[in-house]
């Protein structure tokens with residue numbers, strides 16, 4: 001007997017999914033059968049390639065331009081998405097920034113809260129769930145960027161807070177704490193993707209750095225019924241670095 005994750009009939013909203021981990025999550029959810037809606041700050045033209053890609057493996061993803069740090073706009077967008085697609089089953093709070101203190105707080109902490117609150121009434125109807133992207137750096141204090149670590153600790157704390165608040169509504173909330181996953185920022189820091197991969201070969205217990213797809217698989221699991229008894233859990237997805245590195 002084999003198992004499969006079937007997200008058919010579900011509507012999933014993924015924030016900050018124009019690129020990187022969010023894009024991989026949107027693709028993975030689409031492949032599993034969900035109607036995915038991507039929220040990001042960029043112009044729709046910039047995500048056409050990604051939207052085309054989703055159409056090849058499942059239902060074409062929708063796109064809504066939205067700055068998640070703007071509370072009113074976020075509310076409107078979720079209302080509109082629920083109206084257009086009829087429901088919301090999954091919210092992946094993936095959008096995150098490395099920026100100044102204020103912007104980091106606005107996006108990493110407040111934006112996560114705004115999206116969760118805006119999605120809550122719809123998720124309550126579907127008994128849906130939320131996945132929040134925090135960071136392993138909140139445990140290690142790594143990255144050397146205090147405003148990033150501090151505000152990602154905010155999204156970690158929100159995972160527990162929202163899990164506690166929403167559990168009685170039938171909404172599960174869980175988190176993922178990744179470390180060193182290939183991104184434009186890391187590629188830029190090391191000069192190229194290959195240079196970054198080479199650097200982390202000897203650093204990571206599994207002998208390689210993370211790829212967005214690694215994190216997308218964890219997100220798909222948490223968003224699925226396979227994780228039906230997980231609530232308030234934060235999975236450390238770091239190739240073993242924290243525990244055995």
Ligand SMILES: NC(=O)c1ccc[n+]([C@@H]2O[C@H](COP(=O)([O-])OP(=O)(O)OC[C@H]3O[C@@H](n4cnc5c(N)ncnc54)[C@H](O)[C@@H]3O)[C@@H](O)[C@H]2O)c1
Nearest residue numbers: 016018020021040041067068094095096135178180181183
């Ligand atoms: N890449 C890593 O090594 C790593 C490690 C730990 C945690 N994370 C977390 O994973 C998530 C994704 O990381 P990534 O590396 O793919 O990032 P990324 O920078 O590649 O992508 C982030 C996306 O968020 C969008 N975004 C930024 N501000 C926004 C806003 N106000 N409203 C809506 N969208 C906005 C960006 O346009 C971008 O598309 C982030 O929350 C990050 O903190 C990443």
